Amino acid sequence: MTLHLHDSAAGAVREFAPLVPGQVGIYVCGATPQGSPHLGHVRAQVVFDVLRRWLVRSGYEVTLVRNVTDIDDKILAKAAEAGTEWWAHAYRFEREFSAAYAALGVLPPTVEPRATGHVPEMVELIQRLVERGHAYAAADGSGDVYFDVRSWPAYGELTHQRLDDMEPAADADPRGKRDPRDFALWKGAKPGEPATASWATPWGRGRPGWHLECSAMAGRYLGPRFDVHGGGLDLRFPHHENEQAQSRAAGDGFANFWMHNHFVTMSGEKMSKSLGNVLGVPHLLETHRAVVLRYYLVSGHYRTHLEHSENSLVEAEAAYSRLEGLLRRAAERVGGLAAGEVPAAFAAAMDDDLATPAALAVLHETARAGNSALAAGDEAALRTAAGQLRAGLDVLGLDPFAEPWASQTTGSDAARTALDVLVRARLEDRATARATKDFATADAVRDSLKSAGIVIEDTPTGARWALEGEQ
Template sequence: MTLRLHDSAAGAVRDFVPLQPGRVGVYVCGATPQGSPHLGHVRAQVAFDVLRRWLTATGHEVTMVRNVTDIDDKILAKAAEAGVEWWAHAHRFEREFSAAYDALGVLPPTVEPRATGHVPEMVELIERLVERGHAYPAADGSGDVYFDVRSWPEYGSLTHQRLEDMEPAADADPRGKRDPRDFALWKGAKPGEPASASWSTPWGRGRPGWHLECSAMARRYLGPRFDVHGGGLDLRFPHHENEQAQSRAAGDGFAQYWLHNHFVTMAGEKMSKSLGNVLGVPNLLREHRAVVLRYYLVSAHYRTALEHSGTSLAEAEAAYSRLEGFVRRAAERLGASAPVGGVAPGFAAAMDDDLATPAALASLHEAARRGNQALADGDERALAGAWGHVRAGLGVLGLDPLSEPWASQAGTSDAARDALDVLVRSRLDERAAARAARDFATADAVRDSLKDAGIVIEDTPTGARWALEGEK
């Protein structure tokens, strides 16, 4: 089956055909390290890590570029508030982002360029745009350089918008613009800004615009035309729209496929610092195993909103523990060095269908159920087949409990166990009430739903007790 991916530019799922057979270039927008990472930040990197792993598993050599936007209006403002140098502020939080990615098992990128290290490439790109009539220095002497959106008829094609329907660009003083929707390629240095936050150019000292940075870095490492550009849904406009416009106006083919992951939401709102509904990754990792956070992020399709609730991670802990328990029990019977083999056809079909991870996980849970039965029956051949399929699939998703970094992190954290106990106890109370009312159909449905989640119920004279499947 051919891998099919949802291309935002086309607004549809398309067959994925690499520019070079067996080789794929992927550019993913990384951190703007103004503060600590939250769950929404790492969702994007986990989603594109899964894409990378699946491409690798299907025989492709992947060049993964993940940038760091280490110079930005917000970084300058946050650093000034904190009374520290902007570069020190950026580097501090860049380390936090890197630690969060590493903790969740995101593979290191092939290269992780910083914007501040690629100013010459950015200046060169601006010069090409000016020469082609698509950019101009502001007439007000500010040192700003703008992209002329009306000079590029395809502007708006990525997000399927008409220029007349767009809001003015809010990234610079509009007085020097020909059109209020023109966006800044270069920002002239301003009084009060640190001298270290500006570079010398033909238009005076200043610093790059956000959109320009990614175009220049993508071209530097992947060439003028590459396969996949990814990022969060909030980056489609204006960031990715502007990237595409400036790169193609400069003569580059740029990205052939645009992939965007949806948000992590709480009560229907996108997780963001400005709304105050942020779940910081460092705090979450103090309460939950990192592999459970990764399972939670992978459990939803990358293009759907992931609604977070108070029980979300407890449910993820139960579901992952079921797979983990099967893998470890089977390894005790078969030996951890037993051959794994390839992924099952159902798993592969799900992954080829625009990375449908919920269906892929469902196939692994079904294989684990068959494996547990084979384990009980003493059928080592069936057990080996199920174990191999589960491990191969979990490996693609970055969740194999016998591979690092998870092999040395087995077990449910105390905080997660407590949260899971609250969740299960509420269901057991519901079951007890149904049994007292002689509503045995409801009682059995509760028991079965818990069993499907890998939770075993034992009725005792003092009440029901529960355990994760496979626990002693």
């Protein structure tokens, strides 16, 4: 099969071919750590983690760069409100983002550069733009440097907009701009700002503009042209539009594919801090297994919005438990389970623009085949189904026998262990009653467990139990 991905710039799905055979370079916009992460933040990282896993499974060597925007107007403002140093504020929440990514099984990036560590590359990029006539220092002595959007006729090509239809760029005082849509490459230091939040440049002390940061870091680690640039849909404009314009105006080819994931919404509105409907990842992990949160995030196609509700996580728990339950029962029956090849229909779904809903449907069908093999005592068929299921779940980062899930003990896991102890005690009572031919008591035990949603299966090696819907 050939991988096809939706290219936001083209507005269509097209065949993916890496610029260098066998190697793929991916740049994903990471955190601006002004506050705690929510599901909307983490969705992007899960989406591109799945892409990376599928590319590796397909035989590619992947370099994934995920940046941290650790200097930003919002960080300075939030730090000032909190009465702390901006760099301490940023690093505190950077750690929260890293913990949230790790908790949901997102693989570490190949490199995770911070903006503050790449100011020399940013200054060099600005100088190239100035020399080519695409950037200018503000005439008001502010120390600001702007990208001249009218100097680049292709400006707006990523989001298919006409320049005259765009809103002014609200990232700096417009008095120093030639055109209100010109955006800041460099922001001159202002009175009252921390001295530590500025760097010396040919245009005076200041700090980088947000868009400039990503272009410089992408070029540093992936070169002037690379395969995929990804991020949330809200970054298409102005962030990614401006990244592409400044990089290409400087002479770099920049991203060959642009991929954007849709939002997580609540009551139809994008999850965001400003709307006050944030569901923080640390809070959710107090009541839900991390693997279930990940299952929920991959259960929808990355280009469609996910409408969040408490019921959606309950449904995700039930669905994932069916897959997990089959693998655990299979392991009990046949011993060690090696991951096999993914089902052909699963591969076809993943090659079709990462169609994870269809891929999960294939895995649920595979689990049903495994359950049938288990009931029939067909160990060969059970091994095949379980191996295919493990392989597919591994691509999605959901294999319960792989890290980080294999060694985790969450609140839900502890509850399952406690339930197992209680149920096994009742099964021993039932076995004793059957041994003494007290079938009325044995049936009463079975019926009481059934009324609690616990299904009993008698096997040659003894009784087994599962929650209703898992079997």
